[in-house]
Amino acid sequence: ILNVEQSPQSLHVQEGDSTNFTCSFPSSNFYALHWYRWETAKSPEALFVMTLNGDEKKKGRISATLNTKEGYSYLYIKGSQPEDSATYLCAFSNSGAGSYQLTFGKGTKLSVIP
Amino acid sequence: DVKVTQSSRYLVKRTGEKVFLECVQDMDHENMFWYRQDPGLGLRLIYFSYDVKMKEKGDIPEGYSVSREKKERFSLILESASTNQTSMYLCASSERGETQYFGPGTRLLVL
Numbered sequence: 001i002l003n004v005e006q007s008p009q010s011l012h013v014q015e016g017d018s019t020n021f022t023c024s025f026p027s028s029n030f031y032a033l034h035w036y037r038w039e040t041a042k043s044p045e046a047l048f049v050m051t052l053n054g055d056e057k058k059k060g061r062i063s064a065t066l067n068t069k070e071g072y073s074y075l076y077i078k079g080s081q082p083e084d085s086a087t088y089l090c091a092f093s094n095s096g097a098g099s100y101q102l103t104f105g106k107g108t109k110l111s112v113i114p
Numbered sequence: 115d116v117k118v119t120q121s122s123r124y125l126v127k128r129t130g131e132k133v134f135l136e137c138v139q140d141m142d143h144e145n146m147f148w149y150r151q152d153p154g155l156g157l158r159l160i161y162f163s164y165d166v167k168m169k170e171k172g173d174i175p176e177g178y179s180v181s182r183e184k185k186e187r188f189s190l191i192l193e194s195a196s197t198n199q200t201s202m203y204l205c206a207s208s209e210r211g212e213t214q215y216f217g218p219g220t221r222l223l224v225l
Contacts, residue, residue, distance in 0.1 A: 034213065043118070043216040044157075044204070089157065091214075100145045100164065100210045101172075106156035 002026055004092050006105035013080050014113050020076045021108040023090030027071035031095040034102060035064055035075055039086040047075075047088075080112045117141075118217035120205050126223045133192040135220050137205030143215075145208045146188035148172075148180065150201040151219075157204065163188055164210075195224045 005024040013019050025033065032051045038044040048057040053068040061078045077084055087109045091102035121136035139146065147162040149172075159172030161180040169180050177199060181189040188207075192199055202221050206214040 043218050046213040046215070049213055091157075100208060100212075101147075101159065101162060102214060103159075104149075104157040106154065 002092060002094065002103040004090060004103050004105040006088075006090055006108050008108060009106065010109040010111070012111045012113060015080060015082060017080050018076065018078045019080055019110065020074050021088060021110075023073045023075070023092075023105055025071050025073070025090070025092040025103075026094070027069060029094040030068045030071075031093045033066055033068075033073050034091040034093075035073070036089040036091065037086045038089055038107070044089060075108075077110070080110070082112045082114050085110055085112045118205060118207055118215050120203075120217040120220050122220050123218060124221050124223075126225065127192075127195050128225055129196060131192075131195045131224075133195050133222070133224075135190040135192075135203055135205075135222070137188045137190070137207075137217055138186055139188075139205075139207035139215070140186065141207065141215070142185065143207035143209055144185075145210065145214075146182065147206040147208075147214065148178075148188065148190045149204045149206065150174070151204060152201050160190065195222075197224050200224045 007022050035047040036044040048064045050066040055066040063076045066073045087107040089107045091104045118139045148160045149157045163169045163182040179191045204219045205217040208214040
C-alpha cells in the first residue's frame with residue numbers, strides 16, 4: 001500500500017490570511033498528483049491534476065506546486081475566505097498498471113474564521 | 115457536466131442483511147471505483163472496475179463484492195452487513211489516469 005501523507009491534519013485561519021498545506025508521496029514511479037476540495041455534505045471536487053516536476057497550477061486564489069523528485073506538493077490559498085472551509089485531499093497515482101488508481105491522503109481540514 | 119449518482123444518501127440496515135449500493139455515471143467512463151470514508155482514515159479503496167464485467171480488489175475488499183454488468187453502473191454489495199461496515203460510501207468514475215468524479219455519497223448505518 002502506497003503512503004500519502006498530508007499535513008497539517010487541520011488548521012484554523014482568520015479570514016484574509018493566506019495559508020498552505022503539504023502532501024508527501026512516493027517519488028518513484030510517479031504518474032500524477034491530484035488535489036480535491038471536499039466541502040461538508042458535498043462530493044469531493046477536483047481542483048488540480050499535476051503530472052510534471054515543477055508544475056504549478058492556479059485556480060483563482062488557490063494554487064499548487066509539484067516536486068516529483070522529492071515527492072511533495074504544496075497547496076496555497078491566498079486571502080482565505082469562509083467559503084474555502086473544507087477538507088483538502090491529495091491523491092497520488094503511479095505509473096504501473098494501476099495508473100488510474102488513486103491513493104488518497106487523509107486530508108487537511110481547513111476552517112476559515114470570519 | 116459529469117454526473118455520478120448514488121442510489122441512496124442515507125441507509126439504515128440490520129446486521130446480517132444483504133445490502134446493495136448502486137452507482138451510475140453518465141460520462142461513458144471506463145473506470146469506476148468504490149471507496150469508504152471513516153474519520154481519521156481518509157478515503158480507502160474497496161473495489162474498482164476498469165471495464166464491464168471486470169473488477170479488481172482495492173485495499174479493503176473483505177466483506178464486500180461488486181458487480182459491473184453495464185458500463186455506466188457499478189454496484190457494491192455487502193453480503194452480510196456488519197456494524198463495522200457503518201461508514202460513508204463514495205462512488206467515483208474516471209477515464210484512465212484522469213480526474214475521478216465523485217457521487218454524493220451514501221451514509222450507511224448498520225445496527
